[in-house]
Amino acid sequence: xxxxxxxxxxxxxxxxxxxxxxxxxxxxxxxxxxxxxxxxxxxxxxxxxxxxxxxxxxxxxxxxxxxxxxxxxxxxxxxxxxxxxxxxxxxxxxxxxxxxxxxxxxxxxxxxxxxxxxxxxxxxxxxxxxxxxxxxxxxxxxxxxxxxxx
Numbered sequence: 001x002x003x004x005x006x007x008x009x010x011x012x013x014x015x016x017x018x019x020x021x022x023x024x025x026x027x028x029x030x031x032x033x034x035x036x037x038x039x040x041x042x043x044x045x046x047x048x049x050x051x052x053x054x055x056x057x058x059x060x061x062x063x064x065x066x067x068x069x070x071x072x073x074x075x076x077x078x079x080x081x082x083x084x085x086x087x088x089x090x091x092x093x094x095x096x097x098x099x100x101x102x103x104x105x106x107x108x109x110x111x112x113x114x115x116x117x118x119x120x121x122x123x124x125x126x127x128x129x130x131x132x133x134x135x136x137x138x139x140x141x142x143x144x145x146x147x148x149x150x
Contacts, residue, residue, distance in 0.1 A: 015078070017078075020049055021034070063081065072088060089105060
């Protein structure tokens with residue numbers, strides 16, 4: 001589900017200066033997406049913090065951090081935040097070469113397919129998440145796939 005929220009204090013003037021992406025560092029798909037996003041040219045600078053981490057909790061004390069572990073969450077410097085498919089679109093929208101793609105996927109005719117794709121990514125995420133309470137693994141999705149696909 002697409003979710004976008006604004007800070008009730010009304011910070012910002014409608015222009016986003018940067019995004020902080022809260023990603024599950026125990027998820028190989030999320031770690032791979034983090035590296036991919038960080039390696040691309042950005043129109044809106046992307047910062048990254050592990051979801052639920054002490055850093056994320058101190059940066060965003062009012063955020064539901066349990067929810068950030070279930071869905072990708074992106075917080076704008078103006079206080080607005082996005083979760084689920086809106087967060088994925090925000091990440092693409094921030095990239096120099098993918099802004100038009102994000103806008104295209106958000107179109108009503110393509111949105112249902114984009115949501116199915118994001119749901120499929122989330123299903124893979126759940127199956128490949130590192131076990132244990134800290135969920136810190138080092139293998140990425142590519143490593144796990146290579147081991148299973150041989």
